[in-house]
Amino acid sequence: MTLQVTEVTLRFGGLTVLSNVSMNAAAGEITALIGPNGAGKSSLINCVTGFYRPQEGNISLFGRETTGLPAHRVAGLGVARTFQHIELFQGLSVIDNLMLGRHRHLKGGALSNGIFYGRSKREELRQRAAVEDIVDFLDMPHIRNTPVGLLPYGLQKRVDLGRALAQEPRLLILDEPMAGMNVEEKEDMARYILELRQESAISVILIEHDMGVVMDISDRVSVLDFGRFIAQGPPEQVRADPAVIAAYIGAPAEAVTGEATGR
Structure with a gap:
């Protein structure tokens, strides 16, 4: 297993950002991490990459315990990431x-x-x-x-x-790589990601709001809502999960389930 996150909890003062979150990413797969704005996706990635240190839980990469390791040590293990907001040297x-x-x-x-x-x-x-x-x-x-x-x-x-x-990573984390792109640019980016999986052994974690892209290119999907893990599985399974539907359309899960079953 490339990444194993077990019951991670992250707090900032009295605010709990992540609560007992568990997920994993398998070698050579594209694992999407989705959820509404503020669900805790970037916070979880910051824990994985060593920018944040969770108060509870464990994180392991490539079979090695990495909870609490600083960011440069995590990067040295073979983890690279892009950022939600571009962090390039504009003059170079x-x-x-x-x-x-x-x-x-x-x-x-x-x-x-x-x-x-x-x-x-x-x-x-x-x-x-x-x-x-x-x-x-x-x-x-x-x-x-x-x-x-x-x-x-x-x-x-x-x-x-x-x-x-x-950086020649073993795990590549993409934080909203298609945000702000037009349709053609998104198609190009999706193609590059798929070619990476086909031509190398890189594992990919993809944070993305475009559900069409997520469902088309991901092997598995993990879902966060208000800092809690609510689903993980193949795209078709997650897409039909009542809790996931409720998180995205704002309806109670019971109501969605009832409507789907005709109650």
């Missing part, structure tokens, strides 16, 4: 932003890398070759030297994905 080119994702793979110290000669030069060229493969995969050769701040929003989201891929 696409290539330079992607090279930042290669930081943990660089060998040598600050002095040797600063000289850019011999071994350090070969290392730099090796990392740039890896980045160029990502540029090709994401269809970005035409913007490779463009400052990110000059790119339209949809392409910036693609660069954000590329920087995460540059």
